Amino acid sequence: MVLDSLSSGVQKAVDRIRGTTLVDKKTIKEACKEIQKALLQSDADVELVFDLTESIKTRALGEDPSKGLTQKEHVINIVYDELVKFLGKDEAQIPLKKSKILLMGTFGAGKTTTAGKIARFYKNRGLKPAIIACDTYREAAYDQLKQIGKSIEVPVYGDPDEEDSAKVLKDAMEEVEEEVIIVDSSGRDALNEDMVEEINALNRILEPDERFIVIPADMGQQAGKQARRFQEELDITGVVVTKMDSTAKGGGAISACAATGATIKFIGTGEDMKDLEKYDPERFVSQLIGYGDLQGLLERVDEDQAEEQVKRMMEGEFTLEDFQDQMKQVQSMGSLDEVMGKIPGINKSKLPDGLIDIQEEKMERFNYIIDSMTPAERKDPKLINPSRKKRIAHGSGTDTKDVSELIKLYRQSKKAMKMFKGGRGGLRGNLQKMMKQFGGL
Ligand SMILES: Nc1nc2c(ncn2[C@@H]2O[C@H](COP(=O)(O)OP(=O)(O)OP(=O)(O)O)[C@@H](O)[C@H]2O)c(=O)[nH]1
Ligand SMILES: [Mg+2]
Structure with missing residues (x-):
């Protein structure tokens, strides 16, 4: 997408906030100027742009940070929030029906x-x-x-x-x-x-x-x-x-x-x-910001759900349903590669290649495949023998090769999760962070 100039302008603004120790009025004003410049260059309406930066300023100076967020994260969160509103607010609903x-x-x-x-x-x-x-x-x-x-x-x-x-x-x-x-x-x-x-x-x-x-x-x-x-x-x-x-x-x-x-x-x-x-305006703005400050966006995370998933995974239960959940969540954020790149302590080269390379289309295909499985098969993929594999491929309009690929990738991911579990101290925290990213946004 040719959003490079808009994106780099918005990122400059976010970097400015991130780069200062204390986010004061001057920093916020300068960041707003960067945002104005970037949006006006993309031919946005002057009045709308000024309304946007006014809201950012008022909220950044007037609202107290939510629990658990630093002041910096709080301000970046406001920038994100207001940009989402500016660019459409709600995700489009496309009902899959006649x-x-x-x-x-x-x-x-x-x-x-x-x-x-x-x-x-x-x-x-x-x-x-x-x-x-x-x-x-x-x-x-x-x-x-x-x-x-x-x-x-x-x-x-x-x-x-x-x-x-x-x-x-x-x-x-x-x-x-x-x-x-x-x-x-x-x-x-x-x-x-x-x-x-x-x-x-x-x-x-x-x-x-x-x-x-x-x-x-x-x-x-x-x-x-x-x-x-x-x-x-x-x-x-x-x-x-x-x-x-x-x-x-x-x-x-x-x-x-x-x-x-x-x-x-x-x-x-x-x-x-x-x-x-x-x-999806949220995804669009995440792309603009370049996932640059995921930490600051944690407010949006459904903590309970993420914690629950982490807990189950820690106990070695990582079902195909969990895998599907993660795919869906990641799908709504952009490429897994980029997401992984932002998480401290995770060595991308240790993750299975296939996991990094899952593209949107493949994810879709995998989703259909998992949807075509019985609940028992999702909980215990070992049940999937060749004849079940054929049935699943047929039901999802895919090939048995696709089903095998999905199962292989799931197994590798499960192994990767175990590897984090057994790793050095601190990895648990990183995994939790990762899950929060998956669970949120
Ligand atoms: N780069 C790019 N080109 C596009 C996109 N959508 C359509 N085009 C191109 O724009 C040109 C016009 O597209 P059409 O789909 O024929 O437009 P139309 O509205 O049906 O045009 P008329 O029937 O003549 O009114 C074609 O060359 C398309 O390939 C897009 O998202 N990106
Ligand atoms: Mg036409």
Whole structure:
């Protein structure tokens, strides 16, 4: 993602706080200036940025640190918290159920590409998607979508010879049997009457659960205006911000959309079908801060849960369910490699290679596999004989090789956990810290 300049600006601010012995008014002011500079450079709205830094200042100077946090951690925590609010507050909810989604947006915003990416998103989560090509405006729009459909093995409905998009949709709806229906629509230069009329017609036929506007991040703060207009005219239920990978204005686009109260559902981070992320402001800000000060964020940790997990692990009980929990928690934070890198006393080279390398897609596959096991198998993976392995692979839409890989990785991790347990004094503390990181954020 081209968030480097925004990220390095925010990190500079956090470093400034971290680098002083006493966080006084001057330090906070200077840190706020760094944040302002970074956000304004990413084309965020001046007024919003000043409101943000005002909140940081007021809270940093006025609130007492929560129990267990140093003053420094407390201030960094406030910066984190306020940035999360500034960039959207809530994690997007994408219910994995039968749904109908109508995509709309101006020319070249990324609608057609996003239609494919969202189809793939659902497909990878076990639902059957289909795309309906309702862009009858742009030349070869149907072919573009067919190509995309082929690459992700998702059916595409439509009629390249029909000019009336409402008719295309009506006909397709009679045929379509899939669970998740994604409708691509024609772009326009801007939101004009023509477009409102067309989208309204599609809307009446489809009766969608979701109406997403697709907005390219390079619009910067103008994205907010566009989101608001579409909200007023077409009652959108969410925003997809595309091209986050190719502009320095992503922060401006996201903050402006968030300020309209619209929910950002997904962000597009590249041209490939896999380049789609469910939007999660906490994760986004963690990425900006570069996980730089995890300690300061411990406040967010559900201590009890983390302690409980540590205790069970210390007693040698590390089930596949624990493993799955950890994967899910780590998944919401970024790469395990980065997380591990921040924990004092852990020698990354001692961890199994596979553990460090688990990528998001693999984690997803592993999640399906664990979901397909019986509770008994999850508690005691030794039960998993070849015929059970086949059943699990079939149930999760994976290969027996994947199941074997997961079990191997689980065993290695369990061994690694034992190694920490038997290690020098102090390691227990480190492990607890690690678990807190896993359990929190
Ligand atoms: N780098 C990058 N490029 C993207 C992203 N999303 C879409 N694109 C590219 O943007 C261009 C336009 O994308 P489309 O999906 O065709 O956009 P559209 O909104 O359907 O365009 P029209 O149908 O012409 O209105 C294509 O070259 C895409 O590959 C993204 O997240 N990152
Ligand atoms: Mg298109």
